[in-house]
Amino acid sequence: MTDPLQHIAKLLIVFGIIIAVIGGLLLLLRNSGIPFIGKLPGDIFIQRKNFTFYFPVATSILLSIILTLIFYFIGRK
Numbered sequence: 474m475t476d477p478l479q480h481i482a483k484l485l486i487v488f489g490i491i492i493a494v495i496g497g498l499l500l501l502l503r504n505s506g507i508p509f510i511g512k513l514p515g516d517i518f519i520q521r522k523n524f525t526f527y528f529p530v531a532t533s534i535l536l537s538i539i540l541t542l543i544f545y546f547i548g549r550k
Contacts, residue, residue, distance in 0.1 A: 515531025 476538065513531035515534070517526070517528040517530055519526040544545070
């Protein structure tokens with residue numbers, strides 16, 4: 474039998490790599506002209522003289538729903 478802690482460690486490494494790849498793709502795609510990434514109506518954007526705050530609430534929810542569906546259908550057997 475394998476150690477469950479070793480299995481969890483491998484799983485966390487795989488998820489970390491997946492998240493890093495998705496983050497890199499989003500950085501590459503931000504200037505690509507894709508109209509909806511980061512510009513949905515629910516995204517919070519505040520810009521002042523020396524301060525900018527951006528929190529993509531709606532984009533995060535949309536990506537979460539899409540990824541949930543993808544992993545759901547991949548995980549089904």
